[in-house]
Amino acid sequence: MGLWLVLVLTLAPAPVLAVGSQSWDHFPRDIYNLNWEKFSGFWYIVAIATDAQGFLPARDKRKLGACVLKVHKMGQLKVAIVFSTSHGCQSQVVILKKDKRKALFRNSLKGVKGLHVLSTDYSFGLVLLRLGRTHRNHRSLLLLSRQNTSSFASVREFLDTCHKLQLSAQATILPKDASCAHTILP
Numbered sequence: 134m135g136l137w138l139v140l141v142l143t144l145a146p147a148p149v150l151a152v153g154s155q156s157w158d159h160f161p162r163d164i165y166n167l168n169w170e171k172f173s174g175f176w177y178i179v180a181i182a183t184d185a186q187g188f189l190p191a192r193d194k195r196k197l198g199a200c201v202l203k204v205h206k207m208g209q210l211k212v213a214i215v216f217s218t219s220h221g222c223q224s225q226v227v228i229l230k231k232d233k234r235k236a237l238f239r240n241s242l243k244g245v246k247g248l249h250v251l252s253t254d255y256s257f258g259l260v261l262l263r264l265g266r267t268h269r270n271h272r273s274l275l276l277l278s279r280q281n282t283s284s285f286a287s288v289r290e291f292l293d294t295c296h297k298l299q300l301s302a303q304a305t306i307l308p309k310d311a312s313c314a315h316t317i318l319p
């Protein structure tokens with residue numbers, strides 16, 4: 134089973150979604166002038182907060198995730214992502230298309246409603262994934278790092294953003310086991 138499918142199938146119940154869509158109106162803002170070439174390449178996923186229930190495995194089975202971003206011609210972004218889920222180490226590749234007006238990529242047919250970069254200095258990144266089909270949505274906030282570690286400042290920004298998105302209860306710093314992440318090394 135593909136990773137996006139796992140995420141889409143583990144949808145949060147309706148009351149949680151209603152709160153999520155309210156906060157979405159006010160926050161977050163995408164980075165307008167992001168350099169996607171500079172942002173591309175290999176990233177570790179060092180922390181996650183998701184309202185997709187049952188996505189994360191048991192505490193002792195959690196590992197670092199990873200993604201590889203590659204900019205294509207004509208506003209396309211190829212995303213390979215791997216994550217240690219409750220269904221084991223899952224990977225998937227998806228091609229996203231740039232929105233004409235907003236600073237985000239999406240592929241609605243594959244259940245990816247938006248990949249938003251909320252913050253980055255190109256050594257870490259804060260990415261919000263909005264996934265789902267039709268009006269059933271959920272959100273995952275990812276802390277990306279070029280290294281298998283993360284700075285105190287980036288973790289703090291991750292936790293602050295979790296708070297604003299009302300995802301604090303689901304925030305998880307992942308153990309530094311790279312065995313799943315390295316399965317998609319470029």
Ligand SMILES: *[C@@H]1O[C@H](CO)[C@@H](O)[C@H](O)[C@H]1NC(C)=O
Pocket residue numbers: 280281282309310311
């Ligand atoms: C983290 O990365 C460094 C080098 O970049 C490596 O030496 C170290 O073993 C890695 N740690 C883990 C737990 O994978």
